[in-house]
Amino acid sequence: MTTVISVTNQKGGVGKTTSAVNIAYYLAKKGHRTLLIDFDPQGNATSGLGINKQELGATMSDVILETTTLADVILPTSHKNLFVAPTTSYLANTEVELAQANRRFSRLKNAVDNTAGYDFIIIDSPPSLSLLTVNGLIAARYVLLPVQAEFYALEGLGQLLETMKLIRKNMNPTLDLLGVLTTMVDGRTTLSGQVQEEIARHFPGKVFKNSIPRNIRLAEAPSHGLPIGAYDRFSKGARAYKKVTNELLERTGQ
Ligand SMILES: Nc1ncnc2c1ncn2[C@@H]1O[C@H](COP(=O)(O)OP(=O)(O)O)[C@@H](O)[C@H]1O
Numbered sequence: 001m002t003t004v005i006s007v008t009n010q011k012g013g014v015g016k017t018t019s020a021v022n023i024a025y026y027l028a029k030k031g032h033r034t035l036l037i038d039f040d041p042q043g044n045a046t047s048g049l050g051i052n053k054q055e056l057g058a059t060m061s062d063v064i065l066e067t068t069t070l071a072d073v074i075l076p077t078s079h080k081n082l083f084v085a086p087t088t089s090y091l092a093n094t095e096v097e098l099a100q101a102n103r104r105f106s107r108l109k110n111a112v113d114n115t116a117g118y119d120f121i122i123i124d125s126p127p128s129l130s131l132l133t134v135n136g137l138i139a140a141r142y143v144l145l146p147v148q149a150e151f152y153a154l155e156g157l158g159q160l161l162e163t164m165k166l167i168r169k170n171m172n173p174t175l176d177l178l179g180v181l182t183t184m185v186d187g188r189t190t191l192s193g194q195v196q197e198e199i200a201r202h203f204p205g206k207v208f209k210n211s212i213p214r215n216i217r218l219a220e221a222p223s224h225g226l227p228i229g230a231y232d233r234f235s236k237g238a239r240a241y242k243k244v245t246n247e248l249l250e251r252t253g254q
């Protein structure tokens with residue numbers, strides 16, 4: 001059975017892509033066949049895995065327009081068990097086209113449901129509550145919600161939870177919040193600690209025990225086209241994502 005997880009927060013710059021890439025890497029490293037679907041027109045997950053966007057054939061745009069299958073766009077990476085469904089900026093045009101199409105909310109779900117052979121599918125979502133994001137939420141069993149440890153961390157999350165509720169009611173009754181992952185934690189500031197406490201109050205029992213520290217190596221790795229585990233596996237960031245991946249496996253019962 002495939003476990004599908006959407007990494008979602010409509011805010012940009014909170015660590016969605018960093019979390020999606022690095023958790024997918026550690027799942028693969030642990031022997032789980034893992035597919036990372038880049039579902040953000042910015043295509044950062046694609047380039048973060050070292051894939052040259054200029055040289056791509058079919059991409060997620062073609063999958064969503066149903067001119068090709070998901071299996072046909074999947075590429076291997078240089079990491080065992082880790083595969084990627086790439087995206088280019090053209091996905092933004094595709095989203096506009098999709099707005100008029102039939103079954104526009106369930107295109108990704110259909111694609112995912114018809115793709116066998118993966119233990120995990122991780123979806124990297126765009127920074128909006130757009131049609132693409134809704135497709136991700138309908139395709140997924142779980143939402144992983146990265147929250148940046150900053151003052152306005154919780155602002156806007158009510159809207160996301162409301163959207164999840166509607167989707168649960170209408171399209172995807174088993175959608176569940178897998179966990180809230182606190183990112184870019186600066187251990188030296190009391191603000192980070194206060195924000196972490198506030199997040200814990202807001203999401204009782206849902207916050208990952210391990211958080212992700214602010215770590216420059218995590219920001220450098222994508223420019224080398226590498227997940228942190230392959231770029232600097234002894235860095236604080238690498239160790240944190242490894243622990244979070246173990247926690248994720250516990251939470252999904254694997
Ligand atoms: N824990 C971290 N420490 C330092 N930099 C980080 C960390 N997590 C993410 N970044 C950097 O912050 C920026 C935003 O992160 P990203 O994962 O792209 O967020 P999102 O996908 O939510 O927009 C990127 O430049 C990324 O490299």
Ligand SMILES: [Mg+2]
Pocket residue numbers: 016017018040044125
């Ligand atoms: Mg991103």
